[in-house]
Amino acid sequence: MWSNGSLHPFLLTGFPGLEAAHHWISLFFLFIYMSVLFGNGTLLLLIKEDHNLHEPMYFFLSMLAATDLGLTLTTMPTVLGVLWLDYREIGSAACFSQAYFIHSLSFVESGILLAMAYDRFIAICNPLRYTSILTTTRIVKIGLGVLIRGFVSVVPPIMPLYFFLYCHSHVLSHAFCLHQDVIKLACADTTFNQLYPVVLVVFIFVLDSLIIFISYVLILKTVLSIASREEKAKALNTCVSHICCVLVFYVAVIGLSLIHRFGKQVSHIVHLIMSYVYFLFPPLMNPIIYSVKTKQIKNGILHLFTTHRIGT
Template sequence: MWLNTTSSPFLLTGFPGMEKAHHWISIPLLVVYISILLGNGTLLFLIREDHNLHEPMYYFLAMLAATDLGVTLTTMPTVLGVLWLNHREIGHRACFSQAYFIHTLSIVESGVLLAMAYDRFIAICNPLRYTSILTNIRVIKIGMGVLARASLSILPIILHLPWFPYCRSRVLSHVFCLHQDVIKLACANITFNSLYPVVVVFAMVLLDFLIIFFSYILILETVMGIASGEERAKALNTCVSHICCILVFYITVVGLTFIHRFGRHAPHVVHITMSYVYFLFPPFMNPVIYSIKTKQIQSGIIRLFSLPHSRA
């Protein structure tokens, strides 16, 4: 291997054959982008300012909102640059950095959803020890562990990218840099970079999902043992928001994987559209889900927006 010192940038792809409609396509994407910033930003501000939300469950929710903001801020400026200004060139370092953050934050999101499942498991299956188990220090350690796991697991494949010669083409198949697109342009042995991500997905994302699944089996067994039907409903209601976020995230993961693996003959616009769904739908839906399904968040939002009126 040798360090690639070429100055030729990569070229990002918008919607091929629909370049004249790029400005129109950017309108709904901009609306979603602003909604994501406002929704997740509001959640973070609310959790910080409202002392009623200073609990492990909402700290994990803040981690989820911060991750969603990170994914969106990593991808959308590039997207809008292509759609508005036709700014398609991206340097190698910028491209590799973007790919690193995109894939790292995806693993982080899976880890945060697992941490939230652990929170619900302790709250329902061992409620008397909830505050002693999920202390602030332990929540911080869990958050740091999730971040370290993701950042270190993605690092090996990204560190390989600057050493590859890129002589096949300069055109990437998406409007942002993804590792799987970059290595297709490399004229080198990419066996490690092809197999390692599969191992990471199975060892982390799939394992996270299985642990979450089995934790909810145990939660369901515990809830079914509660005598009062009202208490059973109340316990399950605390999990609804988390379950919805899990479904939103993992369904989009499965959809994107299915398209990439088995949709080779599908129009390229389908692949591009599915990538937008994967990166924008969970960050857009998560604040909506928690705002609708969580009474404490609803009350906090009401207090937040009624505060100026009460002062007046």
């Protein structure tokens, strides 16, 4: 039996049975890593530099890009360390901190998508009051509320990890630390740590997705009442990017939840792949979706790089 205060580190795991191919697999993850950094970094730079994008929707988009960057920067260093350098050890404090930020940022992303749905709801269902409702002060309050909810709600299950004794093993099943992986190794009463995350998922992921769904039902009802076909298309077009990001995120959440709850007979490799899809697919796809589907972002990116090229 060993406690978190001992010198024993946890051991991270890559792809069991594919250790010989880890170097090649790491190249794929490195490409994804660089793509996420480039895509989301470009979005943040563009929104900062282009004053035409200093609007509520793009403020929330910049929060989404920053969250995706944070999630990727939190997970990928240890993933590449395991796959590329075969460095598997991680200290208990570092492990628990990584788990905290991974889960917190996931809940923050859900909150941002909800805030973006609220923005689209006001823009389409109450356009005349858009600027008076979504004032700078209110936007900042919404942003802070999303951050506080995400980072505070994960504290209760993470704090006990520092005080548990661990005797089952010290080998984790991923190349990064997750709360559900760590508690499997604890020799203590983990009832709270088993139940609290379920409640948290229901009150954040399920409730957020339900509110987003209801908001789009109301948006669709408003759009269908518009007489002009062009105006209908224009209104719906402003929602396409957000809808795609919502689908990308929640499909990944649902897929990982289903495989975790009901896929005990499924190969461990499938569990690993779904975990990587959940953590890497949304950060990779979100900037692509907005770059392709949003005219202002597309034009801004072209202008940004064209101006930079001319300047050099």
